[in-house]
Amino acid sequence: MTAPLLSLTWTDHVTGRRGFLVVDRLVRGVASGGLRMRPGCTLEEVTGLARGMTVKEALHYDPEARYVPLGGAKGGIDCDPRDPAAYGLLVRYLRAVRPYIEAFWTTGEDLGLTQDLVDRAAAEVGLVSTIQAVYPLLDDEAAARRRLADAFAVEVDGIGMGELVGGCGVAESVLAALDRAGMPYPGTRVAVQGLGTMGGATARFLARAGLTVVAVADVRGTIADPAGLDVDELLAARDAYGTVDRSALRPGLLELPGDAWQATDAEVLVPAAVSYAIGAADQERISARWIVEAANMPVVPEAEALLTARGVTVLPDVVVNSATHAWWWWTLFGDIGPDAQEAFAYTRRSMRALTDLVLARAEADGSTPRAAAHAVAGDRLPLLTERFGSYR
Structure with a gap:
């Protein structure tokens, strides 16, 4: 089995808890995969999830579509999301991996986290967006971002x-x-x-x-x-x-x-x-x-x-x-x-x-x-x- 392109372990200086980032593959210089938070999260787990994201992206490849799949990646934090220290830990993790998010890792909510919480923490560390690495691949960035924001605002039965x-x-x-x-x-x-x-x-x-x-x-x-x-x-x-x-x-x-x-x-x-x-x-x-x-x-x-x-x-x-x-x-x-x-x-x-x-x-x-x-x-x-x- 091929080793991932990037694998890192981060240790929080405040709590001693660990976070992980694995980039399995890049396509067009970008990889996609969510960020999870759960007690007991491991590097091995995140590695498997990143490999799975590579497969998920490839399965949706349609040469006639505007969306061309990206590579696979995943992030993980070893912490109970209900822990009072969880949000501060999330902020510090995102601050540590900010260069990767800016350059090639697009991420969002996964197990234990909501998109609203991830977005709030990302804004706190100065990120434009957790998917900003994909923006250079868009034909019309402003229209695309507006379309996605409008989609997230749509509700069905509340x-x-x-x-x-x-x-x-x-x-x-x-x-x-x-x-x-x-x-x-x-x-x-x-x-x-x-x-x-x-x-x-x-x-x-x-x-x-x-x-x-x-x-x-x-x-x-x-x-x-x-x-x-x-x-x-x-x-x-x-x-x-x-x-x-x-x-x-x-x-x-x-x-x-x-x-x-x-x-x-x-x-x-x-x-x-x-x-x-x-x-x-x-x-x-x-x-x-x-x-x-x-x-x-x-x-x-x-x-x-x-x-x-x-x-x-x-x-x-x-x-x-x-x-x-x-x-x-x-x-x-x-x-x-x-x-x-x-x-x-x-x-x-x-x-x-x-x-x-x-x-x-x-x-x-x-x-x-x-x-x-x-x-x-x-x-x-x-x-x-x-x-x-x-x-x-």
């Missing part, structure tokens, strides 16, 4: 587009897999781990498509109802970190341990929270037919091999959760405008086509969807190198 589009993409991947298998939406049961930005939006779109969400898990445990949960009720009762206020829910719901979502009697499991959520021992409890990786790297490789051996399909993160960052670039480069209907339609078409392509490749190759996704990306990366040159 929720911003930036919070919804990723879940729309995850849901479309689920629906594409169900359609290929001839599974009707009504009666298909779903369990979701994590009710933050990605998990909440995914649950919302799947419920509105007619699937039944029977369990959701947050840091306080699993909430379940075999007859189906009221997703809107759950979303209305969650805080900024995706934790649901149990006292705001209707009586009669089951309150189970935090890992009970894995053993839920459901056809689809959606891990949408932390990495490494399903290990080799955990997979023994899973009876679902599909695991859909809305989070980054939630299924460890050994667990995936065991799941595959007994007929469980893992739809990989590099496909499933790629719509969030793609929507930024589709909007910034001008493939779509700042309109909710246009964004959702474009996201659904793109994610449907990508999921179908990967599943068809897996079937043809006799491989897993993850191997097929990497094979498709492997076909496209040389095309990017041929067009723009190599930055490795």
Whole structure:
């Protein structure tokens, strides 16, 4: 496996906590990937995430589109985002990596952070934007920045587009897999781990498509109802970190341990929270037919091999959760405008086509969807190198 282009570890002089930045690859001199904050974050984790971003970007390469994918990168900070010291740590981290953001790393929210918080900290350290490195690649920077700002201002039912589009993409991947298998939406049961930005939006779109969400898990445990949960009720009762206020829910719901979502009697499991959520021992409890990786790297490789051996399909993160960052670039480069209907339609078409392509490749190759996704990306990366040159 090729080593990343850049890998660094930063130690905060105030708290002693560590932060990481890994740039896996540059395309046109720029790399893209979010910044996460979670306790226990490691350099190894961030390296895997950066490599995954390279694949996600390549999977969305369309030579006819205005958006041409970038390279892959990722940042991480080892800290609980609820810690009172977290914001100051974020500011100091961004101050330390500011030269990289100005030169070639475009970043944004990831696990544990919101875009508003990242933007506020970035402004405090004097950054124009966390994606300013891409500005020289735009045909009309002012128009592009205005278009993206307008898109972030769009709300649907009181929720911003930036919070919804990723879940729309995850849901479309689920629906594409169900359609290929001839599974009707009504009666298909779903369990979701994590009710933050990605998990909440995914649950919302799947419920509105007619699937039944029977369990959701947050840091306080699993909430379940075999007859189906009221997703809107759950979303209305969650805080900024995706934790649901149990006292705001209707009586009669089951309150189970935090890992009970894995053993839920459901056809689809959606891990949408932390990495490494399903290990080799955990997979023994899973009876679902599909695991859909809305989070980054939630299924460890050994667990995936065991799941595959007994007929469980893992739809990989590099496909499933790629719509969030793609929507930024589709909007910034001008493939779509700042309109909710246009964004959702474009996201659904793109994610449907990508999921179908990967599943068809897996079937043809006799491989897993993850191997097929990497094979498709492997076909496209040389095309990017041929067009723009190599930055490795």
